[in-house]
Amino acid sequence: MRSVKRGLRSFIRHPxxxxxxxxxxxxxxxxxxxxxxxxxxxxxQVEEVKGSVGNYAELRVSSQYQMEVFQQxxxxxxxxxxxxxxxxxxxxxxxxxxxxMVPEELVDDFSRQPEVVSxxxxxxxxxxxxxxxxxxxxxxxxxxxxxxxGALSPSEENSxxxxxxxxxxxxxxxxxxxxxxxxxxxxxxxxxxxxxxxxLVEKTxxxxxxxxxxxxxxxxxxxxxGRDSEMExxxxxxxxxxxxxxxxxxxDPMAFNPAGSKFxxxxxVVQILNGTPGYxxxxxxYLDSADSxxxxxxxxxxxVINGTEGGERYELATDYSDFEAISxxxxxxxxxxxxxxxxxxxxxxxxxxxxMAIIVGGRARELGVLxxxxxxxxxxxxxxxxxxxxxxxxxxxxxxGMSAVISQRLGDWLLREDxxxxxxxxxQSGQGMPVMGFMARNLYKEGGRxxxxxxxxxxxxxxxxxxxxxLAYGILILLGISLLGTAVPVVWINxxxxxxxxxxx
Numbered sequence: 001m002r003s004v005k006r007g008l009r010s011f012i013r014h015p016x017x018x019x020x021x022x023x024x025x026x027x028x029x030x031x032x033x034x035x036x037x038x039x040x041x042x043x044x045q046v047e048e049v050k051g052s053v054g055n056y057a058e059l060r061v062s063s064q065y066q067m068e069v070f071q072q073x074x075x076x077x078x079x080x081x082x083x084x085x086x087x088x089x090x091x092x093x094x095x096x097x098x099x100x101m102v103p104e105e106l107v108d109d110f111s112r113q114p115e116v117v118s119x120x121x122x123x124x125x126x127x128x129x130x131x132x133x134x135x136x137x138x139x140x141x142x143x144x145x146x147x148x149x150g151a152l153s154p155s156e157e158n159s160x161x162x163x164x165x166x167x168x169x170x171x172x173x174x175x176x177x178x179x180x181x182x183x184x185x186x187x188x189x190x191x192x193x194x195x196x197x198x199x200l201v202e203k204t205x206x207x208x209x210x211x212x213x214x215x216x217x218x219x220x221x222x223x224x225x226g227r228d229s230e231m232e233x234x235x236x237x238x239x240x241x242x243x244x245x246x247x248x249x250x251x252d253p254m255a256f257n258p259a260g261s262k263f264x265x266x267x268x269v270v271q272i273l274n275g276t277p278g279y280x281x282x283x284x285x286y287l288d289s290a291d292s293x294x295x296x297x298x299x300x301x302x303x304v305i306n307g308t309e310g311g312e313r314y315e316l317a318t319d320y321s322d323f324e325a326i327s328x329x330x331x332x333x334x335x336x337x338x339x340x341x342x343x344x345x346x347x348x349x350x351x352x353x354x355x356m357a358i359i360v361g362g363r364a365r366e367l368g369v370l371x372x373x374x375x376x377x378x379x380x381x382x383x384x385x386x387x388x389x390x391x392x393x394x395x396x397x398x399x400x401g402m403s404a405v406i407s408q409r410l411g412d413w414l415l416r417e418d419x420x421x422x423x424x425x426x427x428q429s430g431q432g433m434p435v436m437g438f439m440a441r442n443l444y445k446e447g448g449r450x451x452x453x454x455x456x457x458x459x460x461x462x463x464x465x466x467x468x469x470x471l472a473y474g475i476l477i478l479l480g481i482s483l484l485g486t487a488v489p490v491v492w493i494n495x496x497x498x499x500x501x502x503x504x505x
Contacts, residue, residue: 021355022395025348029399029477030406032344035337036473037407038414041464042334046327054290054323056445059107059304060282061100062315069099093223098279102314106304107283113299115292120165120284121267122444125274127162128220132209134160134261161262164270166192168200168237171264172444177242184213184237187266191236195268198236205261206238213238222275231273233265284444293320319443333414333462345477352481356388389482396478411462 104121111119134157165171168186173179187198201211211217217233224230271277287296300316 018391021351021391022398024351024355025392025395025481026398026402028344028348028351029395029474030402032341032348032477033399033403033474034407034410035341035344037403037464038411038462039334039337039341041407041411041462042330042337045462046330046334049323049326049330050290053326054293054318054320055287056443057285057287057293057296057316057318058282058444059102059110059285059300059314059316061102061313065313066100094276097223097274098276101276101279101281102283104278104280106314107280110283110300110303111285113285113296115287115296115299116285117288118286120167120170121280121282122163122165122284123267123270123274123276123279123281124161124163125222125270126159127222127263127270127273129158129160129217130220131218132158132160132205134158134205162199162265162270162273163262164265164267166267168264168266172446174239175445179239179241182238182240184235187236187264192266192268195272196266197231197233197269198265199233199269200237200239200264201235202261202263203238203240206235211235211238219273221273224275231269233269239264282444290320290323293318293323317443319445329415330462333411336414337411348477348481352388352392356384385482389478392478392482396474400474408462408464411464415462 101123107119107121110116163171167189168174174181174186181200182203184200187196187200190196191198199217201217206212213235215235217235219231219233221229221231265273267280271279285296287293297316297318304314304316305312
């Protein structure tokens, strides 16, 4: 205990030397703790991103196969193709219609992979509704100066997009919040299983045609004739588009309906209307984590490409590239902060070793007197350990407070520098230009499967939260530096000869 008290008195008796060491340690510890906080924040946000991005995949017909079919159809004579179509059996007609579709059984089989948490099946097609007038087409004709400016055939005027899946609430537009249910209710999974003829109608379209929940709509079945050529659909719900509702007070009433005129119905109903039972446009899969994306690709290769006849027709598209675009800046910040952390800790170690070498070397007489008075190595070591701990503790407390202030700014600066460097590289390589390709498609979850993918990367923001775990890391750093600083007195004590030191005096 006396040794500890002597160490505290030595800390107080040499304020200038202690202050110099404290200031140097303060700067290095502040930088190290700030870098540690930034790294922890970057790693934490990467894990958060994994839960929502990079964990989506969809099984669909490949763009390459679609191009091949398109080229084959261009080479065929239209009259000859129509003549061949009239001779086809029902099985051949179904195969022709489903040429660019995926068997529903294949989608179901692939969903049994352990990485898949949930999945859905989607089919989009055009359906003729003889009694319904498109608000979008009517408004567009008004802008063009009336029907005389460009007449449309009845089939075009009454043709609408139908999107079918297994549960209305899980449709991409409703999950993303682009569209919300205004009246009625969604169709359910039971509606899909039982092929209940129900439908969701857009609000503006419903108002233009006087439709309400519970009303019926007549829809024509593709390829069917006679009594079986029509289906009565009951309006189960009316939805509205969020963007259209927000712009409703300011938009030009003569402009086309920005909400569109899409109908949503159970997948089994849309399959009947399209004349393609047992086929879907794509299967959508949500994975347990972005880390499972690569494993699922390998299983797709084994099960579908290698295990299915004509497997080259299909592809497994994922949003892992989006995850990489978001996480790569965070990974770079984490790596940069790790380098800064190691450098700052190395500077702390160097400072404490040099400082203690100077301090102990300048107090050689004091050590000699203590040893001559009978002080043991342990007592002398405890005295300097207490002094070193006081210096490091003051520096660490100041550094913790300052790092809490500057950590967010440091993280923003690192992220901004990385973004600028990436922009310069893309500008030099020309990668910043949009990529144009045949039938480029967004993922279903993005709400634009048949539009060109955007070239802008998602904006990344680093939220540095000063977590309680940093206090534990700060204590560990404090102990490490203190032990390292104590090593210097240990060396001096072992080499010190009291008689020689006193004789030199």
